[in-house]
Amino acid sequence: MIANAADSVEPAVEAVLERVCLEGGYPLARAYVHLASIGEESQSSVWLLHRAYRSGGDMRTDSEIMQQPGPPAEGPAGEALRLGAAVWRSRYDASALGIPDLGKRACVCALPIFHNETAVGVLEFFGSAPCARDEDWVEALTDIASQLGHLVGRVRAQMRALRQQAGLARMSRVASMREVAGSLAHEVNQPLAAIVNYSGGALHLLEQGRADDEKLARVLDQVRIQAKRASGIIQDLRELLRHNDGRQDRLDLNQLIQRTADLLETTARDAGVKLRLELEENLPEIVGDDIQLQQVLINLVVNAIEAMDHSCAGRDVLISTRAGEQIEVVVSDRGPGMHDELLAKLFTPFFSTKPHGLGIGLSISRSIVEFHGGRLSGANNPDQGMSFRIRLPRVTNCPHA
Amino acid sequence: MEQPSTVYVVDDDAAMRDSLCWLLSSVSLRAKAYASADDFLADWDPSMPGCLLLDLRMPGLNGLELQERLVKDGHQIPIIFLSGHGDVPTAVRAMQAGATEFLTKPFSERFLLERVQAALEQDAQIRRHRRAAEVLEARYAVLTPREREVLHLVVSGKVNREIAEILCISPKTVELHRSNLMKKMHADSVPNLVAMCLSIDECREAARMDPTL
Missing domain, CATH: 1.10.10.10 (Winged helix-like DNA-binding domain superfamily/Winged helix DNA-binding domain)
Incomplete structure (x- = not known):
């Protein structure tokens, strides 16, 4: 997705080059736009070379993407970038730039592209004959360059948001909790199934009196190996979950909820659900692990979003905070709610009402909340839907503080 | 002369392959194991009777894709799917495409063997019908x-x-x-x-x- 950022800028740059070349009678133009800091993405900049030529009475143009490692350092373009101002050369030897199309009798105009007062790129137009500086024309071109600057700013912001989302998801590991659980089930079931097969086969042979010691020994050894494989997988998962144990930071829950809501905005919108926040001002801080608590929040909010199918009225999820003796977070949906017998099993591991669910989200969530000295409970709302309530101790009451 | 049936095991997990072959051989069934769908396709002789024990999730051609391919090519070999993680929509898809059975690991080995026997019987019946019809065709001719x-x-x-x-x-x-x-x-x-x-x-x-x- 991020790699496509250049794709959204390229056509705009190309259109600008084409328009200016035709209007200004320039046979050649170059553009460089920088989209992201080096090292963030491979495709972080756009370099375009644009040609305009006469063909049978009509002006035609074509563009190509140039393979250049970085921004132009030399020539009028490099100078415009350094100075942060338009550079005009009435008479310019273009052959020095390695552009064979133009001779020594050329003129050039280079303009920096600005975004937030930083030069993010440059436009460079070459004329085929010497030409004196025209201030009105420079102003018009500066205008065009600043429009491109706005576009670059928008694309950069999109890229940043995407990167943050990807980073957060990776960091919190929650977005992928379900995938982890899915592949965990697959991984563990594999050796378990092998054990069932090995032992089942051995029993058949014993029943038929066809068992021979050597074969049975091999199979028993395989059973042992597969059992160890299964326990190794579970051990790995424990490590993964324990990874963040012990972080005891002071946290602003409201901020954490806001960040979580931002992270899930797209998910909610895709499901046609609105996330509403009612956060109590000056909520006292709590102590804990923000990544783990965010896992819980994401899990509850995603559950709430999924609880509402398209038939539900009032499709919003309310996340509220309140400070009493304890700090309380409530995630409330307007879905169909739950029968009492299901409610009783809500936090049982591997219990799920969803076709794809593995039923470990809520049980892990409860463990995390309890690790923070708090409680997690779920109940039907009096009118519609259900609510999950996290109660966490204030800092002074926190046993881990 | 009736050819002996073969149970073709296609699973990328070596332990699954080995243990399934062991289990099948414990009830005197012939088994042949392949680590990938492509290996199976390269080696399989459709004229030989048998059934397919097929892992759902494999690198390369996965179980459903192999099934699709076999169906498309008009093969009627009975397929028993083995899945590591029960997934209702996938199971539905597999069954609709003609799978004989969809088992979630770990499954009862007795049930598996029962289903394998049923699949082999299904295959034998298809082949019997075909042979009987061939005789009738010859008479009709x-x-x-x-x-x-x-x-x-x-x-x-x-x-x-x-x-x-x-x-x-x-x-x-x-x-x-x-x-x-x-x-x-x-x-x-x-x-x-x-x-x-x-x-x-x-x-x-x-x-x-x-x-x-």
Whole structure:
């Protein structure tokens, strides 16, 4: 997705080059736009070379993407970038730039592209004959360059948001909790199934009196190996979950909820659900692990979003905070709610009402909340839907503080 | 001479392959294991009887894709899917595409063997039908054009007098053709003859689907 950022800028740059070349009678133009800091993405900049030529009475143009490692350092373009101002050369030897199309009798105009007062790129137009500086024309071109600057700013912001989302998801590991659980089930079931097969086969042979010691020994050894494989997988998962144990930071829950809501905005919108926040001002801080608590929040909010199918009225999820003796977070949906017998099993591991669910989200969530000295409970709302309530101790009451 | 059936195990997990082959051999079933769908396709001889134990999630061609390929090529080998993680929509898809069974690991080995036996029986039945129909086809092939005409009319429920009218021949001639074709088809009664024709039709239908049959 991020790699496509250049794709959204390229056509705009190309259109600008084409328009200016035709209007200004320039046979050649170059553009460089920088989209992201080096090292963030491979495709972080756009370099375009644009040609305009006469063909049978009509002006035609074509563009190509140039393979250049970085921004132009030399020539009028490099100078415009350094100075942060338009550079005009009435008479310019273009052959020095390695552009064979133009001779020594050329003129050039280079303009920096600005975004937030930083030069993010440059436009460079070459004329085929010497030409004196025209201030009105420079102003018009500066205008065009600043429009491109706005576009670059928008694309950069999109890229940043995407990167943050990807980073957060990776960091919190929650977005992928379900995938982890899915592949965990697959991984563990594999050796378990092998054990069932090995032992089942051995029993058949014993029943038929066809068992021979050597074969049975091999199979028993395989059973042992597969059992160890299964326990190794579970051990790995424990490590993964324990990874963040012990972080005891002071946290602003409201901020954490806001960040979580931002992270899930797209998910909610895709499901046609609105996330509403009612956060109590000056909520006292709590102590804990923000990544783990965010896992819980994401899990509850995603559950709430999924609880509402398209038939539900009032499709919003309310996340509220309140400070009493304890700090309380409530995630409330307007879905169909739950029968009492299901409610009783809500936090049982591997219990799920969803076709794809593995039923470990809520049980892990409860463990995390309890690790923070708090409680997690779920109940039907009096009118519609259900609510999950996290109660966490204030800092002074926190046993881990 | 009946060929022995083979259970083809396709699973990327070495322990699954080894343990399944061990389990199958413990009840004297022939098993052949492959680490990928491509390995299986490269080695498999569709003319040999058998069934397929197919892992759902594999690198390369996955279980569903292999099934799709086999169905597309018109093969009718019974397939038992083995899945590491029960997933209802995938199971539904597999069953709709004609899978015999969809088992979630770990499964009871007795149940698996039961299903394998059922799948092999299903395969044997498909092959028996085909062979029986081949014999009937051969008998049908020696009928004269006139006898075939009479046969079709007999099967569609016409009596000799009606057949004679339709074909503009005497009832006596119809009687002669009828007795000849009954002998050639080895049919002892009209219902018997009807059953044979149905069987031929079914088999022709299947043969259009599966070029190896």
